[in-house]
């Protein structure tokens with residue numbers, strides 16, 4: 001009577017530190033027919049999901065989990081999401097995807113995710129871990145791994161490494177990154193993000209023994225701060241906000257990303273991307289990716305003070321109130337500490 005047990009679905013875990021280039025890589029590869037039957041789960045830090053909006057062309061297939069780091073608070077949600085996907089697939093409510101790519105949050109320690117996948121009775125039966133692929137930036141990789149245990153663990157657990165930003169890394173930076181990879185994970189093959197193929201992303205790695213022990217602590221004081229506002233910003237106000245954020249919080253700011261509603265551009269958002277102090281030239285998307293046309297920003301950093309960031313943002317988003325210094329005051333003397341000011 002019982003139907004044959006369905007073959008387990010190969011699952012690729014795509015990990016890598018904040019801003020390493022996971023979403024960029026996925027965006028390029030999702031257009032490849034090799035991934036036509038893949039479902040993609042994007043997990044992200046921060047209450048406001050941004051990444052799934054930046055993953056283009058896969059509206060039907062993307063499931064975004066909003067709300068915090070995967071290994072800290074989303075383990076339950078990950079299980080529910082993977083189960084929901086199976087149920088929807090089994091009930092034919094969604095196309096019968098035959099592989100799954102899970103993009104972890106940049107702050108995720110992969111060990112608890114792999115534990116979930118290998119130890120959960122039902123998930124372990126229906127999904128099969130194909131490979132852990134870690135994206136490492138040839139520019140920021142060594143610094144990230146030096147400062148953040150999870151970034152080092154992401155490298156150490158990889159079956160394969162995809163090295164990004166080789167197009168902009170100096171010779172010294174690339175060499176330092178390769179030396180780091182040789183130290184943390186000498187066995188993992190390294191591929192260039194610019195040329196790696198979808199087939200190679202999803203290829204099955206030979207089984208390896210992974211150290212799934214938990215990392216000692218959580219994420220230190222790393223947190224994601226989400227900002228949103230209705231009123232459009234002028235381009236100048238946005239530029240000044242970012243400039244101030246960088247100059248006042250640069251060492252603590254690991255990542256800034258989001259969609260900005262700009263005055264005079266009601267139909268398309270400006271995409272913002274910053275990794276540490278490096279900010280890409282903002283570009284306009286062709287259209288808003290969903291019905292929400294507010295400015296949405298997520299700042300992720302270590303030791304960032306949400307109140308200060310929120311006040312700074314409010315000053316530029318035109319919501320200055322008495323206890324929030326207005327834009328003119330900030331621009332006149334942006335960094336001078338003063339009572340009630342951003343730095344005072």
Ligand SMILES: Nc1nc2c(ncn2[C@@H]2O[C@H](COP(=O)(O)OP(=O)(O)OP(=O)(O)O)[C@@H](O)[C@H]2O)c(=O)[nH]1
Nearest residue numbers: 017018019020021022023024106164165168273280
């Ligand atoms: N020059 C260059 N820039 C890249 C490359 N890969 C990613 N970037 C840029 O780096 C920034 C971060 O890239 P994302 O793909 O969003 O990184 P992510 O790993 O998904 O980041 P999180 O979602 O924060 O974990 C963006 O501005 C990208 O355009 C690359 O190979 N070369």
